[in-house]
Amino acid sequence: MNSFGNWLRRFSVKLSYGIRRFMEGRYGNDRLNMSILTTGLVVCILSMLFPIPAVKLALTMVSYALMFWAIFRTLSRNTYKRYQENRKFLQVFDRMKDREHRYFDCPKCRQMVRVPRGKGKISITCPRCREKFVKKT
Ligand SMILES: [Zn+2]
Numbered sequence: 001m002n003s004f005g006n007w008l009r010r011f012s013v014k015l016s017y018g019i020r021r022f023m024e025g026r027y028g029n030d031r032l033n034m035s036i037l038t039t040g041l042v043v044c045i046l047s048m049l050f051p052i053p054a055v056k057l058a059l060t061m062v063s064y065a066l067m068f069w070a071i072f073r074t075l076s077r078n079t080y081k082r083y084q085e086n087r088k089f090l091q092v093f094d095r096m097k098d099r100e101h102r103y104f105d106c107p108k109c110r111q112m113v114r115v116p117r118g119k120g121k122i123s124i125t126c127p128r129c130r131e132k133f134v135k136k137t
Contacts, residue, residue, distance in 0.1 A: 026075050027082040032089040033070045040066030102137050 040063045047059030076082050095103050101114045106126040113124055119137045126133075 025077055025079075027073060027077070027079045029074055030082070030086040031093075032086040033073050035089070036066050036070040036073070040064075040070065102135075104133075104135050106131055107133055 043059050043066065044063035047056050047063060050056045050059060073082055073085070100117055102117050104113050104115065104124065105111070106113055106129065108131040109126065109129040111126055111128040113126060115122065115124055115135070115137055117137050121134060121136050123132055123134050125131070
């Protein structure tokens, strides 16, 4: 029994070493991935609830596609691009959560400008390039 315990310990060390080596230089997990997987799971459950075969099939395909996408991102070696995707996603996510502000892109330099909501039509001055533009909040 003791030798089996030793073997198991050695095996788990080897396994974690192998996984670490496999993941070396690969992107790994992030918030965007977790969201993709969660969406995939929800769609998968939905597909089980739908009685219409065509809809069921379509939903199953979508859930598989989402899960493959998440796996692809985890194993991707293009870490910079994956990082940018996640950053963009978190930005959009934060904007959606923010009920007190509206976000606009400056028409000239694409700088993001945050303004308070519900002030009617206001003139916004871009903090970067001083471009003025009017938006409804
Ligand atoms: Zn600007």
